[in-house]
Amino acid sequence: MFTAPAALLAALLTALLSGAGAAGTAQAAPAAPQPQPVRAKGVLAQVHTAGRVEDAGSTVRYSWPGVYFEGRVRGTGVGVVLDDSAADYDVQVDGVTVATLVTPGRTTHWINGLRNSTHTVRLVKRNDSPWATSTFGGFVAAPGGAVLSRPAARSRQIEFIGDSLTVGYGNLSTSRDCTSEQVSRNTDADVSYGALTARRLGADYQLNAYSGLGMVRNYNGGSPDVTYRTFYDRALLNVPGDVWRNPGTWRPQIVVVHLGTNDFSTALNPGEPWTPDSLAAAYRTAYGEFLKKLRTRYGAATTIVAVGAGAFAGHVQQVVKARADAGDSRVRYWLLDDSGLDFLGCHWHYSAHDDRLIADRLTSFLGGLPTAR
Structure with a gap:
């Protein structure tokens, strides 16, 4: 997981301040840093992908089959921003396929009714459509939620x-x-x-x-x-x-x-x-x-x-x-x-x-x- 330097500094300061107290007084263990909302611009700042994609900032474009995007959101819903009238997709939340999108076109597809907590979300292109270019615009959170920092790449x-x-x-x-x-x-x-x-x-x-x-x-x-x-x-x-x-x-x-x-x-x-x-x-x-x-x-x-x-x-x-x-x-x-x-x-x-x-x-x-x- 990549965390912004400012977030790291804030977490460290919080831990240090929470540990201050009178000598000889037992101190509670510092709380672990919480996942931070993504503040950087661009799709690739919020998702992990290993596929061959071309970065267009607010979107990424791609063609090969099986390209996948992984992210994390906090809240009760997540939207998937797509522009693709040729390929099909699976949307997976917390490891379970919750939707199959058939040639969705230009859309934001919403998965709502989630527990109000942190969720992993994965979008994967199911089939090959070499005659077309696919476009992904990232994940968006439902009102009151947030898109969190992207998952770490695998080794x-x-x-x-x-x-x-x-x-x-x-x-x-x-x-x-x-x-x-x-x-x-x-x-x-x-x-x-x-x-x-x-x-x-x-x-x-x-x-x-x-x-x-x-x-x-x-x-x-x-x-x-x-x-x-x-x-x-x-x-x-x-x-x-x-x-x-x-x-x-x-x-x-x-x-x-x-x-x-x-x-x-x-x-x-x-x-x-x-x-x-x-x-x-x-x-x-x-x-x-x-x-x-x-x-x-x-x-x-x-x-x-x-x-x-x-x-x-x-x-x-x-x-x-x-x-x-x-x-x-x-x-x-x-x-x-x-x-x-x-x-x-x-x-x-x-x-x-x-x-x-x-x-x-x-x-x-x-x-x-x-x-x-």
Whole structure:
């Protein structure tokens, strides 16, 4: 928790004055400093977030799925200020989901009737909407209450890089057959394997995942002019040339890369510039270069976990071996064990059951890795 110097000084003076008294008289223990209302301007002064956001002062803008904002309020109600007609959100108070907002638009959504005390509040973006920019305007307190200083950041950070399987695409669905509307309503990044794994390890996280994109080839060969790598550097996915500027607080100890399903899951179409061998070679080359980029970005202490599954598992193994042979000892291979998965999410994606099972296995693996930070 970050506390303004003036508040610290006031708390210290209060403690000192309350301790003054006649010699030999027992003194009551000084009261602990109380949470102070936020007086600084700007959304990021009142909330904790680990996501890729662009700071616009009174608002923040973002695009990636699973971006979350955490705050604290005192009083009987909290308002959530949003401008988003594309994505869905969950609002959680004291660890319980109290509202799901479906494409809320420009609004202040109120949660009222709370106990008159201090509450934690969390807003999380459930699905991916890369064609749009989302805007959050912060939390506001009900009359008589106050927005308090933001929660402290967690000491551990994990970044998840992937496609729709990492987004949590359709993971709440009860059917594999889904319309686009059903996919949107039944996607919940907050219960994806990445979000679950991070929470089990007590970590802040980013879900930098984009449905349908691959390392060099997208699903069924679509949109051949772009790949996942086109968008990785961005905060705002629908703004060409946008570059997220790390505020210096994002230094993940672990980065998990799960890309390859879209490259290999569909047969090559006539007119695509690949043969099976040339696609595999291009994938391995691009994957190796992407790992080098991550190493340059985050430094030698970050452990990079490359996930292998299905048709691309062997290619990922080769890439990891090449990095190890080049002296990079902090790139690890993890084979995603799909035993027990039902793939009951929309269009044969992971279900919420599958996400939990994968999180169990990945948590165990990541928990055993050495981390220097």
